[in-house]
Amino acid sequence: MTIHRSIHPWHGVLSRVAAAILLAASVLILSAPVLVFAAPARQDATSAASALQESVSPEPPSASGRHIIPTPYADIEMSPIAAQPDGSLALKMTVRPHAGIHIYAPGQKGYYPIAVQFPPESRVTPGRLDLPPPEPYTFAPTGEWFLVYQEPFSLTQFVKAPASARDAIRAVLQYQACDDRACFRPEKIPVTWTREPARPSGDRRMP
Numbered sequence: 135m136t137i138h139r140s141i142h143p144w145h146g147v148l149s150r151v152a153a154a155i156l157l158a159a160s161v162l163i164l165s166a167p168v169l170v171f172a173a174p175a176r177q178d179a180t181s182a183a184s185a186l187q188e189s190v191s192p193e194p195p196s197a198s199g200r201h202i203i204p205t206p207y208a209d210i211e212m213s214p215i216a217a218q219p220d221g222s223l224a225l226k227m228t229v230r231p232h233a234g235i236h237i238y239a240p241g242q243k244g245y246y247p248i249a250v251q252f253p254p255e256s257r258v259t260p261g262r263l264d265l266p267p268p269e270p271y272t273f274a275p276t277g278e279w280f281l282v283y284q285e286p287f288s289l290t291q292f293v294k295a296p297a298s299a300r301d302a303i304r305a306v307l308q309y310q311a312c313d314d315r316a317c318f319r320p321e322k323i324p325v326t327w328t329r330e331p332a333r334p335s336g337d338r339r340m341p
């Protein structure tokens with residue numbers, strides 16, 4: 135027995151129309167622009183030790199212990215290690231945010247405020263961190279209110295260290311920056327404080 139299958143005359147037309155629609159949709163998807171929102175970065179598992187190993191070495195300290203480290207959103211001027219009367223050390227730097235940039239201050243939740251991290255091999259015990267009061271800032275796109283630094287400011291980290299570790303102290307400066315449109319990924323910058331060399335005998339310069 136021969137079975138005859140009847141094919142509707144519109145079957146071929148409908149198939150071609152469906153194929154054309156699918157092709158057009160594929161083209162639209164592939165050609166559509168990709169929108170990227172610079173969402174604020176939050177917790178990062180990178181340790182201070184790994185940051186010191188993976189980051190590009192900054193400009194080496196000068197003979198005076200002062201040197202400048204350029205970073206993506208701020209320039210960092212390092213000062214020499216300063217011994218304190220109580221036996222601790224003052225590690226000072228000046229942070230100069232680039233034009234249009236603000237940096238999150240301690241106390242700001244949900245972001246990476248500026249901080250100094252010490253790897254275990256540094257053998258220092260961190261103490262007080264001195265920073266100027268932050269200024270309030272309103273992020274126009276969302277109306278959110280933040281604690282930030284926009285002008286150059288000084289940071290001083292007090293530490294205790296054994297005698298064998300007081301000539302050069304390595305650490306990682308962490309900060310997160312934003313401009314008036316977006317926030318950027320947190321930066322982890324290797325930094326080194328060094329002692330100011332002893333003055334030659336007979337040097338009568340004022341301290």
